[in-house]
Amino acid sequence: MKPFRYERATDMAEAVATLAAEPGGAFLAGGTNLVDLMKVGVVEPDLLVDVRRLASATIEDLPDGALRVGAAVTNSDLAADRRIRSRYPVLSEALLSGASGQLRNVATVGGNLLQRTRCVYFYDTTTPCNKRQPGSGCSAIGGYTRYHAILGASASCIATHPSDMAVGLLALDATVLVLGPNGERSIPLSEFHRLPGDEPQRDTVLAHGELITAVDLPRLPFAERSRYYKVRDRASYAFALVSVAAALDLADGVVQDARIALGGVAHKPWRATLAEASLRGAPATEDSFLRAADEELARAEPLAGNAFKVPLLRNTLTKVLRQLVQGGAR
């Protein structure tokens, strides 16, 4: 690990100013991903600005029925919150399907959004990787691609975003609140993470020095009928092969509205807008679900090593929608 400086600011504004003046620095919150990356030499910050104690660790009700989740709320606390569990079960389930109990006790909401990909070549400093070292090439293309993207990839990167929480948040139309050197701004989560294009080193639209302060969850009554289903290679403590976050608004057997986000399939949590559009106004039947899945997956570009994700996602999405209609547990 490269030697680094460690600082604690007195408030968020000072933290932002400190980091903005240090191009090679990074914010530190839970550290569950950043410290790992530092150990293996993937990330080598000169300065860590600890924001763990600065950001809010509370979940507050907003007047319009929304919830504001402080960036320092732990994954465990968010998953266990009574309001989250009743109003947004998809989010609670997504959180609990990620990592391990120990990690969730430390990992924060802000940090989880900024998780780096688990592509094995990104983690291995002896192999080329455009995300780690821009311009060096993509080793995953032509390599081990079981966990890689089938949607929105580019010729320079086929990595996937590893977060489960972010997939749940995306289905809920969450907004990310950010404090930067030039003040505050809010970013819809759907615009927060990027597709790789020819700049895979940039996971998000955040500029250097911008700090996530909170995530807003808008009121969405039909999200009470929502769930998260994660398919992985073992029963626990594994990243998603594919995952589905979905909420259904049903009336008289007809889909009034739907929210669907997919994980494990793209460089960012993937909002399944085509599937959602296909479902709106459609009868809540197996045929409609299959059609919705097929319309979304028509734009998939699988590789030889992950072609199975297309039928797997088709089956998983229809399974989740079926379960939401039945209202029954697995």
Added chain:
Amino acid sequence: MTTELARPAIGTALTRLDGPAKVTGSAPYAFEQQVDEPLYVYPLQATIARGRITGIGTSAAEAMDGVVAVLSHVNAARLARPKDSLAVIYNQAEPPSVEDGELSILQSDQVAFRGQLIGGVIAGSLEVARHAAGLVRVEYDAQSHDVSFSPDREDFYAPQRVNAAPTDSEQGDIEEGLASAAVTVDESYRTPMEHNNPMEPHSTVARWDRDGLTLYDSTQGAHVVQTVLAPMFGLDPEQVRVISPYVGGGFGAKGMPHAHNVLVVLAAQLVPGRPVKLALTRQQLFPLAGHRPPTVQRIRLGAGSDGRLTAIAVDVKTQTSKVKEFGEAAGAVARMMYAAPNRRVTHRLAALDVPVGSWMRAPGRCPGMFGLEVALDELAVASGIDPIELRIRNEPDRDPDTGRPWSSRNLVRCLREGARHFGWDERDPKPGARRQGDWLVGTGMASATYGANTIPGSRTRIRCHPDGRYLVQIAAADIGTGTWTTLTQIAADALECPVGAIELEIGDSALPRASVAGGSTGISSWGSSVYSAAAALRERHGNHPRPGTEVEIEMESNPDAERFSLHSFGAQFAEVHVDVDTREIRVARMLGVFDVGRIVNPRTARSQLIGGMTMGLSIALHEEGILDPRFGHIVNQDLAGYHIASNADVDEIEAIWLGEPDPHANPMGTRGVGEIGIVGAPAAIANAIHHATGRRVRALPITLDQLL
């Protein structure tokens, strides 16, 4: 001596004597041994798979505060040829032609596989050593490498032996046996590269001084390390002391010294008098700690309409590294498992530019019983005979390989007991016919076996304390298996005293010489040795020896080992659920029934058996080293990428045993429980998956995409 009538200690569920020290963190594992003013060495590894080092730029590393030296082939001491590890372990003659290119590191500019040790940075702290290692610039003349294992290669060769097993064997006429069969199976079964990954990574502390070399090492055999390494450094074995009281798992990966042991000693030589510490990272274990080589097993079975086998042919293809030969003896089990008049087993190796393979729990037997027991299941389906009945019909009355009588063979009892316990009789053999909610449900079974071996030569010293207690010394190893506890129980019975009267010392090459903790031989060998020493004490000094009395002798040999065929047996059962939509696979139930001789300690034995079964589940569904042919190394080289079963993957798991002592194995009647739990479990799960889904998967690990 106690006056009360001592109950036998063997057979009691004594809690681990080292438990309190381990759970309170006071048990010193190798890296935690308290030493004065240690230095640290961090390895440099090759980033090409074949070629030559043309330059090593060390100035940036050497300029760092705290860096003591950069070690490479440029400045490393010249090493003599090591002793052959397998020859040392099995007390065999040195093979004349085998070079150990695994251990002979830093002797030239040649690179033989990616990840090979090419040097190290020595510094005052681990952090500085590791950072400085990243500043060393190595230049290469890379040559094209060949790491792609495939049964279609044309360069397979027959080795002299495969991990101490004969390469080929033949009885009768296979083609005739197959031609006369009413039912045949002809399929290929594949197992991948697998990596042991003990919880405690390999670590060693080395101190080189005038008297010789001291190693605190995480090893399964202190004397193996001593005997193999000493000649490399021009030392007599007595000048090398290896201390290893606690070891955090081995599974064979610590059964013999690996290259990191040599690196840390080379580092210690550069700084005489200073201890040098080395702990491999998780990633470094993958190329440096050995692995189970991949296998492709073509299996042909022929049987009459009554299910009796007319022919068994197993042709194994596997790989070895070029620098040190190691073969996975996957065909060995087919030589003794079932009766058949015609039989052939062959092993062929392809030498590749890959890391060095080695022992992984039940080497050969675990992958071999995957192939054989899935093939048997296919034969059962094809012939319409229940899989248990099929096995019973092919029970041999003598060892088909050696012709010797069995010391005791209770496979049929295991099968019947397991069937009863598991509820096998209610099973509908039709595949893909049961559903619970969203889950397809199936059950499967497989036989298990492992050799009941004893390694001769271990010595024990017993000294009588004034208070009536006994000091029992032997350089045995406890790699988490429970030796501290079980060997104490054996000593108590051998000396006819309570366990509290035994003070055991193990894990130090300064103690009387002992064999390795490997091949499920530990308790059988060391226990035999303790029994021999106890008998000698009584014979020479009577029942009331004077305080200070001491005996030390080598264990008596067991003539029955040459007269009988000694094997453990078992029956493994699994219930598997497969999701109808996603094809996620969950093992809802596992049962193992084992014929493993007398059980020394039900608590530690159960832990060994269900640990083996869990590892078998891991092998069935999870474990696979992904070798990227472009680079030449395992790319999923951590525990996020290389999956082992998590707690959530293990549901109901039960191990039971017959408990019948083996009259010919050793004085205790034990057979060893370390490895048989893993054998057969992957096949039982694979067979259950077929029963659940109708899909026959012949390649491990079985993952959901193979069932979509």
